[in-house]
Amino acid sequence: MxxxxxxxxxxxxxxxxxxxxxxxxxxxxxxxxxxxxxxxxxxxxxxxxxxxREEINTEEVVLLKDEIENNFKEKVRTVIEKHTYTHSKELVELSKTADNIIKNLLEEEEVIEKIYDIKERIADIYEHSITICSLAILTSLKMKIPQERIHDIGVACLLHDLGLRYLTINYMNKKLEQLSELELSEYKKHPVYGYSALKNEPWISELGKNIILYHHERLDGSGYPLKATDIPVEARIVNVCDAFDEMICGIGCERIKVHEAIDHLRKNKDILYDGKIIDIFLEFTAVYPAGSYVLTTEGEIAIVLRQNKNLPDKPFIKIIYDNKGETVLQDIVKDLSVYDNIYIERVMENIK
Missing domain, CATH: 3.90.105.10 (Molybdopterin biosynthesis moea protein, domain 2)
Known part of the structure; x- marks a missing residue:
């Protein structure tokens, strides 16, 4: 202490x-x-x-280092806010930003082999855009999407929520069902607003524009604004990454835990989202991020120390309290991948 x-x-x-x-x-x-x-x-x-409590060292694997992510975030914020108020032509600069994010990810060793600790948080649309850009690029790399299309995906991710800048309603940390009929109708127009703002720009490809327009569409036609079912694969990638990060940030919905967002994706494979893309996305997304406090099926409370390669739901954990609620003074670390009968039951908000 x-x-x-x-x-x-x-x-x-x-x-x-x-x-x-x-x-x-x-x-x-x-x-x-x-x-x-x-x-x-x-x-x-x-x-x-x-x-x-005294800090326990964990091995968190992040998409982008904090300083780099913050630099990208401020760049996106500056360009988009300037565009919103002056209709600046400087949006083209985000094309370079997307390439820089791709470059930074590719500089990491074993970039597509790692499991990443992506945590629930309060995020603005700029941080959210940077995150889904990184997630969509990683997914695309694992899918062996051609480089020029990965660039288009990256640019579209940075601009996918441009239309939200034109809304005056409060949608943060709310379920869409909590919005009035008028507010909901307005919220669902934001992909159209973003697409319309960019449709005549020659520096963004038609694919990029369509990703922006389609990023809330769903396979079963329940999405918006077009209720489309014929969705380009690149837009399907962004759909999965966007839906996941929205859920853990509370953008257009109530914020939930990472494992709950993952459960949502799994339950809606090949219903709302492309199942193949979800499988690839979940290969590198930690179910229980490093630093999370969890309850095991043994009744022990532990902290997640680091991830297990190829087993995103079976991390290394350090036991904090035993199944009687007593503080564990010894250094007990369990690799859940070697236990067939021990699982994480749930994430703990409070531990005693």
């Missing part, structure tokens, strides 16, 4: 003591995993220090 200044928290830390208000009301319980929004609220309430 250690005392930590609230300004030094980044999210993911675990409280070792409850946080109390001035009138002794419990704000957050011992064992709460701190999210960024919790930290911001605590800071607003004037709380300066908290007690957190």
């Amino acid at each position: 250690k005392v930590c200044d609230i300004g030094n928290l980044s999210g993911g830390e675990v409280l070792s003591r409850p946080i109390m208000s001035l009138d002794y009301q419990e704000l957050l319980a011992e064992g709460t995993i701190l999210r960024k929004e919790y930290i911001e609220k605590l800071s607003e309430l004037g709380i300066r220090e908290v007690y957190i």
Whole structure:
């Protein structure tokens, strides 16, 4: 246990003591995993220090390093916001950004062999666009899509939600069913708005424009705005990556856990989404990202340390509490891939 200044928290830390208000009301319980929004609220309430558990080193594998991702995100934000207010021609710069993301991914060793820790989070449309660009590029590489089409996919991902910039309704962390009929109708037009803004631009291919238009279509015709069923394979790739990241960010839906988003994809294979693409996508997506606290079928509480190659739902875990709720003082690490009878039952929000 250690005392930590609230300004030094980044999210993911675990409280070792409850946080109390001035009138002794419990704000957050011992064992709460701190999210960024919790930290911001605590800071607003004037709380300066908290007690957190000593950090356990985990081996997180990320799509892009933080500094690189932030640079790309700011580039996309600057270009798109300038376009929204001035109809700037500088959107063509995102073509280079897509190529730079492809280049950065390809510089990683065994890029298509790794399992990546993609975590649920609150994200704006710029971070979301960078993430699905990376996910779609990885999926395309594993599918051996030609390089020029991967470029088109990357560009379309960075611009796929351009149409959301023209909306005035609040859609974050809401199910579409919670929107009024008028709001829902407006929200479902955003692929058309994005497509219309780019349809006369010569620097983006027809394939890229169609990906933007089709990125919310579904195989069974339940998507929007066209209710199309004949969807280009490149758009199908983006459909899967976009749906997954929207679910774990709360964009146009309530935010859910990574394993819940994966369950949704599995249940809707060859119904809403291309089953072959889902199988490939899930080969490199960790079901339980490193740093997650989980309950095993043995009744033990553990933290996910790192992933197992080719087994995204069977990571290495470190036992924190035994099945009686007692703190485990020894360093017990289990490789779930060698156990036929031990699985992760669920992800824990709070641990004690």
